[in-house]
Amino acid sequence: MKVLVIGGGAREHALCRSLSLDPDVSALYCAPGNAGIAEVAELRPVDALDGAAVAALATELGAGLVVVGPEAPLVAGVADAVRAVGIPVFGPSAEAARLEGSKAFAKDVMAAAGVPTARSYVCTTPEEVDEALDAFGAPYVVKDDGLAAGKGVVVTEDLAAARAHALACDRVVIEEYLDGPEVSLFAITDGVTVLPLQPAQDFKRALDGDEGPNTGGMGAYSPLPWADPKLVDEVMELVLQPTVDELRRRGTPFSGLLYAGLAITSRGTRVIEFNARFGDPETQVVLARLRTPLASVLLNAAKGTLDTEPPLRWREDAAVTVVIASHNYPETPRTGDPIEGLAEVAAEDGPDAYVLHAGTRREGDAVVSAGGRVLSVTATGSDLAQARDKAYKAVARIRLDGSQHRTDIAAKAAERR
Numbered sequence: 001m002k003v004l005v006i007g008g009g010a011r012e013h014a015l016c017r018s019l020s021l022d023p024d025v026s027a028l029y030c031a032p033g034n035a036g037i038a039e040v041a042e043l044r045p046v047d048a049l050d051g052a053a054v055a056a057l058a059t060e061l062g063a064g065l066v067v068v069g070p071e072a073p074l075v076a077g078v079a080d081a082v083r084a085v086g087i088p089v090f091g092p093s094a095e096a097a098r099l100e101g102s103k104a105f106a107k108d109v110m111a112a113a114g115v116p117t118a119r120s121y122v123c124t125t126p127e128e129v130d131e132a133l134d135a136f137g138a139p140y141v142v143k144d145d146g147l148a149a150g151k152g153v154v155v156t157e158d159l160a161a162a163r164a165h166a167l168a169c170d171r172v173v174i175e176e177y178l179d180g181p182e183v184s185l186f187a188i189t190d191g192v193t194v195l196p197l198q199p200a201q202d203f204k205r206a207l208d209g210d211e212g213p214n215t216g217g218m219g220a221y222s223p224l225p226w227a228d229p230k231l232v233d234e235v236m237e238l239v240l241q242p243t244v245d246e247l248r249r250r251g252t253p254f255s256g257l258l259y260a261g262l263a264i265t266s267r268g269t270r271v272i273e274f275n276a277r278f279g280d281p282e283t284q285v286v287l288a289r290l291r292t293p294l295a296s297v298l299l300n301a302a303k304g305t306l307d308t309e310p311p312l313r314w315r316e317d318a319a320v321t322v323v324i325a326s327h328n329y330p331e332t333p334r335t336g337d338p339i340e341g342l343a344e345v346a347a348e349d350g351p352d353a354y355v356l357h358a359g360t361r362r363e364g365d366a367v368v369s370a371g372g373r374v375l376s377v378t379a380t381g382s383d384l385a386q387a388r389d390k391a392y393k394a395v396a397r398i399r400l401d402g403s404q405h406r407t408d409i410a411a412k413a414a415e416r417r
């Protein structure tokens with residue numbers, strides 16, 4: 001089977017890496033890709049937001065499966081355009097991707113499906129904003145209704161800051177603060193059958209100790225030694241299956257990857273957010289642990305035959321990924337800096353530790369930074385402590401001027417604190 005992956009971040013690098021190891025995949029293309037993906041897939045230039053262009057490329061390549069990585073093309077209807085030319089596509093329609101594209105829509109679906117989530121108000125006027133902030137009190141949780149690459153959410157004790165963010169958004173969701181650890185649980189679905197993956201934890205804040213601004217994610221690990229072993233079954237029953245059923249009932253079935261961002265609160269598990277695609281950086285650790293070849297699972301989801309798929313198989317290994325970000329990420333990331341040390345990691349740390357590229361491009365012989373999150377250094381080991389050691393050893397070999405990374409990814413979980 002020929003597979004075309006749309007996107008060019010570390011998540012797509014992880015997807016391409018897994019697909020390149022799958023004997024069912026005869027040719028692998030990625031558009032637009034990045035400097036690292038070029039080592040496992042043939043890159044094609046494309047405007048990933050242009051459905052007609054992606055559909056034409058898939059047709060030209062004779063692709064038997066298109067996998068759409070990021071949310072922006074999904075929300076723009078790229079999966080619909082590919083489906084319309086008769087090629088199986090892993091990724092939801094624009095209608096179903098509203099689960100991620102609109103926080104207000106997601107809240108409406110959850111209410112209809114009885115899915116536990118934070119109580120919330122959708123506000124469009126300053127009066128509504130003030131009433132909602134007053135109703136919930138501090139800490140304030142203020143979310144831009146639209147897509148914001150993980151940066152539209154402000155959680156703060158500071159009323160003035162909460163109010164300022166709310167007033168800067170056209171439509172804003174203000175909600176109850178949920179405490180407790182966060183878990184990301186992904187499920188592959190064809191709109192009917194739901195196949196959960198293993199849970200992971202992401203580190204959203206820029207700095208050690210969960211300080212600093214929210215980012216797209218600075219690192220992740222899996223499995224979660226502290227989590228209740230029944231968590232996956234519980235989330236399947238309370239969250240994933242009811243949400244998939246509700247979207248089907250509405251005539252807009254969700255097929256692709258349903259990402260549940262969860263808070264494990266003292267009052268039970270609550271949904272913080274849905275995403276309509278694989279999470280980044282959680283995908284890097286989840287796929288590192290998946291033993292089942294990926295292509296047929298994604299194809300069965302795309303074709304509506306996921307019920308024929310045997311249960312997924314997992315490695316016993318733990319996985320950790322550490323994101324190396326540019327100078328000044330997430331505010332105004334600097335790009336164009338040369339990256340050194342990649343060959344050393346490949347030579348010294350492989351195959352258990354490897355570098356997945358996020359924002360990189362090739363400039364002559366050099367690989368240079370091209371985005372806020374630049375690399376996702378991933379490692380597996382017999383437990384989290386070992387995976388963590390291997391990941392940080394590889395991180396230490398990478399040289400990128402002004403770069404930053406967290407030093408505490410998976411630290412608490414590795415010590416089982």
Ligand code: AMP
Nearest residue numbers: 118141150153176177178204261272273
């Ligand atoms: P979101 O984009 O909705 O995932 O929000 C980004 C991050 O903000 C989440 O990963 C949480 O760390 C935090 N957050 C979002 N909603 C809440 C909430 N209701 N209570 C506490 N923290 C939240």
Ligand code: GLY
Nearest residue numbers: 202217279280281
């Ligand atoms: N890791 C958070 C996200 O993918 O949205």
